[in-house]
Amino acid sequence: MTNEKQAATDRVVEEAGHVTEPSTETAGIMPSAPPVTPDAKSVEVSPVSRARRRPRGSRKELYVWYTMRFTGVMLFVLALAHFSILHFIWDPAEQTADFITQERWNQIFWRGFDWLLLMTVLFHGFLGVRTVVLDYVHRPALRTFTLALLYTVGVILFIIGTQVILTLPMGGAETASLP
Numbered sequence: 312m313t314n315e316k317q318a319a320t321d322r323v324v325e326e327a328g329h330v331t332e333p334s335t336e337t338a339g340i341m342p343s344a345p346p347v348t349p350d351a352k353s354v355e356v357s358p359v360s361r362a363r364r365r366p367r368g369s370r371k372e373l374y375v376w377y378t379m380r381f382t383g384v385m386l387f388v389l390a391l392a393h394f395s396i397l398h399f400i401w402d403p404a405e406q407t408a409d410f411i412t413q414e415r416w417n418q419i420f421w422r423g424f425d426w427l428l429l430m431t432v433l434f435h436g437f438l439g440v441r442t443v444v445l446d447y448v449h450r451p452a453l454r455t456f457t458l459a460l461l462y463t464v465g466v467i468l469f470i471i472g473t474q475v476i477l478t479l480p481m482g483g484a485e486t487a488s489l490p
Contacts (some may be wrong), residue, residue, distance in 0.1 A: 375438055382435035389428045417481050426476045433472065437465045 422481035448454040
């Protein structure tokens with residue numbers, strides 16, 4: 312590999328301390344992102360994936376980082392299973408409200424599966440919003456208020472979702488009919 316090609320493929324770290332892409336003249340391509348400048352207050356970005364780096368300081372932040380990855384994988388598996396079962400195994404044209412209450416929700420497995428899917432979406436979504444709030448809300452009072460509101464809404468949605476799945480009548484149970 313010649314020196315020109317090597318210079319085109321290697322990242323250049325300038326004396327100012329920021330990382331830039333190789334020049335477009337030597338590489339023959341447009342840069343994929345603007346220069347990344349590290350700052351003590353900014354979020355560390357991985358030079359490889361251009362995503363957030365795994366936190367190094369707080370153990371709590373490390374747990375949140377791993378939980379986001381774990382719930383993301385769980386969402387992929389659960390949503391794919393949910394879609395496959397409801398659209399390929401059972402005919403969607405035959406799925407009415409009666410079918411859901413008598414066939415699916417009459418079994419504890421399906422109630423548990425739907426609850427797990429709902430809670431995984433809830434945790435993953437709220438941890439993602441929490442990350443955005445921590446990254447972009449800089450005023451301490453506003454950040455505290457926003458996080459408190461986020462946690463309150465999360466707990467309320469957790470309670471409502473659990474209550475709905477647990478208290479819906481079973482399909483075989485007698486239900487009161489309206490006059």
